[in-house]
Amino acid sequence: MAVKNPLRQFVDKVNQYPEWLSRFLMTSVFRHKVKLAGTAKVEILRTDGKSVTFLQKNRRKVQNHIGTVHAAAMALLAESASGFIVGINLPGDKLPLIKTMNLNYVKRCQGDITVEASLSEEQIALMQQEPKGEVNVKVTITDGVGIVPLEAEMIWAWVPKH
Structure with a gap:
């Protein structure tokens, strides 16, 4: 039997709260654990356990020289969302590690950026068993x-914690 994942237990619990409170709690914990996401003020909008949606507001501190969300901030958002969905679906005795990030900037972005990262049932089962x-996490920016300003391929690995 898989070791319980405390992050997944937390997400499942706060998803029972009103949406505004669930968003606040998940975002606060994530920003505390992932310091750079806290600095950029990344927000978690929602998750159902198979997918998650993150938001990066077009704030001054994350802008580039032309006033749009910086390329590095978009990469942070894609990495954060894909890592979150992998992290909550692994057993508690496994460690998620980013293996590959392929980023293709295709259009200039406008306004805020949202990223949805998702896993299939088959991917989740594999993560629980092996x-x-x-896994190659599906990411839509x-x-x-x-407009889709960035095409991203995010490959995450997992290994035993010890």
Whole structure:
């Protein structure tokens, strides 16, 4: 039997609260654990356990020289969302590790950026059963006007913690 994952238990519990409180609690814990996400003020909008949606507001501190969300901030958002969904679906005795990030910036973005990262049922089952392995997390990035400014391939590995 898989070791219980405390992060997944937390997410499942706060998802029972009103949406505004659930968002606040998940975002606060994530920002505390992932310091750079806290600095950039990344927000978790929602998760159902199979997918998660993150938001990066187009704030001055994350802008580039032309006033849009910086390329590095978009990469942080994609890495954070994909890592979160992998992290909550692994057994508690496994450690998620980013293996590959392929980023292709295709359009100039406008406004805030949202990222949805998701896993299939098959990927989740594999993560629960195998002591180590890797998954290609589906990531969709959109800006404030619905344009896809970044195509990303995020491959996450997992290994035993000890």
